[in-house]
Amino acid sequence: MLNLKNEKIPRATIGRLSLYVQQLEILEQQGEKVISSEKLAKICGVNPSQIRKDLAYFGEFGVRGVGYYIYELKQAIKKSLGLDRIWKVVLVGVGNLGRALLRHNVLIKRGFIVVGAFDCDPFKIGEEIAGLEVMCSSNLPQKIKELDAEIGIITTPQERAQRAANYLIKGGIKGIVNFAPARITVPSHIVVEYVDFINHLFSTAFQISLNQAKGMYS
Amino acid sequence: MLNLKNEKIPRATIGRLSLYVQQLEILEQQGEKVISSEKLAKICGVNPSQIRKDLAYFGEFGVRGVGYYIYELKQAIKKSLGLDRIWKVVLVGVGNLGRALLRHNVLIKRGFIVVGAFDCDPFKIGEEIAGLEVMCSSNLPQKIKELDAEIGIITTPQERAQRAANYLIKGGIKGIVNFAPARITVPSHIVVEYVDFINHLFSTAFQISLNQAKGMYS
DNA sequence: CAGTGTGAATATCTTCACAGCA
DNA sequence: TGCTGTGAAGATATTCACACTG
Incomplete structure (x- = not known):
């Protein structure tokens, strides 16, 4: 059962939540228990407020002054996305x-x-x-x-x-x-x-071409 | 060699250009010669102005009152993206x-x-x-x-x-x-x-869950 | 006092609406 | 006349900045 505030969730947020889940699982495997939005942001290559905003669509999962409990956060996100089942x-x-x-x-x-x-x-x-x-x-x-x-x-x-x-x-x-x-x-x-x-190959090729045009490799 | 106005191109535009190229190639195979932004938009599932704006970042490829010559447009996009080579x-x-x-x-x-x-x-x-x-x-x-x-x-x-x-x-x-x-x-x-x-599977699962929560299948 | 949650500010993206050209 | 190209308006998304709390 989905539990969410009745705002609509940006598409981009969903894409990032998927990323967060994956990174949280890796952290979990490494034996980490708690993480701050700042550290998770660095790992995921996004802005810390972004993470806090993304999570806020679904509820309050963090502990002020501490951060997020990794296992609980992962479960909460999965549940929010309807991924707590097969x-x-x-x-x-x-x-x-x-x-x-x-x-x-x-x-x-x-x-x-x-x-x-x-x-x-x-x-x-x-x-x-x-x-x-x-x-x-x-x-x-x-x-x-x-x-x-x-x-x-x-x-x-x-x-x-x-x-x-x-x-x-x-x-x-x-x-x-x-x-x-x-x-x-x-x-x-x-x-x-x-x-x-x-399209990712296209995009990569395009950006390389841009860099070359800027004389980055000359 | 890239030929573009010195604005910076939105990321999202690049992704769509890839889509346009693919659809233009299909149209070409079907023997079409010319297409309007409106028709191409319908095929690609986007807004017509979106297409015109996306193309405008790289130049003026269309003919007013007519539309775009498919082959020329495809080549122009590929050249713009640096895809006119292996x-x-x-x-x-x-x-x-x-x-x-x-x-x-x-x-x-x-x-x-x-x-x-x-x-x-x-x-x-x-x-x-x-x-x-x-x-x-x-x-x-x-x-x-x-x-x-x-x-x-x-x-x-x-x-x-x-x-x-x-x-x-x-x-x-x-x-x-x-x-x-x-x-x-x-x-x-x-x-x-x-x-x-x-993340596309996550996103699909999430949207289905949303639909179900709205009682769409009940 | 460290780090969340969030309104307000900014930046980015999309769509509208129409002038202008073939 | 029909459709492009584009400024201006509108919608979304991101980031900042700080009040608030464990």
Whole structure:
């Protein structure tokens, strides 16, 4: 159950909370118990007030004069984001990227369990990857209900992304994370997030070009 | 060579330009020649003025009363971003994700050629993936120079990200795209971009939880 | 007294609205 | 006439600065 003040939360805040959770987990592993917004800010590369503001959307988790108890803060953030439970996910498109995600333990580590893998290529159907048998995409609508999945990950090529989305929608999916370089159209009650890592390469290349133009490497 | 007005470009603009390029390429494949900011906006899911403003940072590419010539616009954006050439990239960390990126043709399609793959695991060194022989990470500093790479992609586990970064820095890398869930410290003249797709899953889960709290599915 | 929580100030980003050009 | 390019307005996001508290 979400517990939040009835302000709306900036998109950017959500992205950072994810970062905080990850860094808090690392600190926890290192045996740290308490951290100040200033130190956490340094680790995350953001401004300390930013952190305090971000957290304030959800409640008061800190102790004045002390800081934040790491374990409690992590739990509080996860609860605030609705991450205090397992989310069932189906993945559509078992290419290189899809396989990597299926085998990547980061999903399960963060509470996302892939309960079904789908592809439309007959050569891939039946193959077993990371303990899952690849199923035919056209079974998606029915399987989503059977498997009780709420989130769909699309890792198809660009031209098949919309079709994958259509299957997911028909199955009653609640949210889609789209790794394909294509916009998709969905009913407004379905959440869509786009993951586009090429733009980070573009951005890096651009910034390097800027530095070069400034004569930084000459 | 970059050609831009000497304003500074919003970060968010760069991210969208990447999106425009991809959509323009799709339109081009579909045989379209001209497009208005309004139509492109609809395709990209943004506001038309946004597109015009984004483009205005780099010059005047449109024709009033007509729109934008797709091919010319795409070229102009790529040139503006410094993407009118091939960028040589090295990849460090040949796990599931690293392999997927090496085999993923999207990199080369966008002008990024991986010229070297590195790992510190003796079992992986020597293995051939996508035509590249995996080399020992400790050779990075020397190899980066030999191969003339400018961008490093880090796909190691979290705890080895900083070491990978150190090797890259020693080799004189100009930019780093870090897929590992860890912040890294680098000298200020080196560009760093973080790719964190877990945050999109977090964000999706959170928004679904919000919808549920609003009783949207009840 | 160290460090949170927060209103107020600033900076940044987005959208509007319309002048101006093909 | 239709659509771009752009200043001005509006909306968001970030940072500052300090009152407040354990």
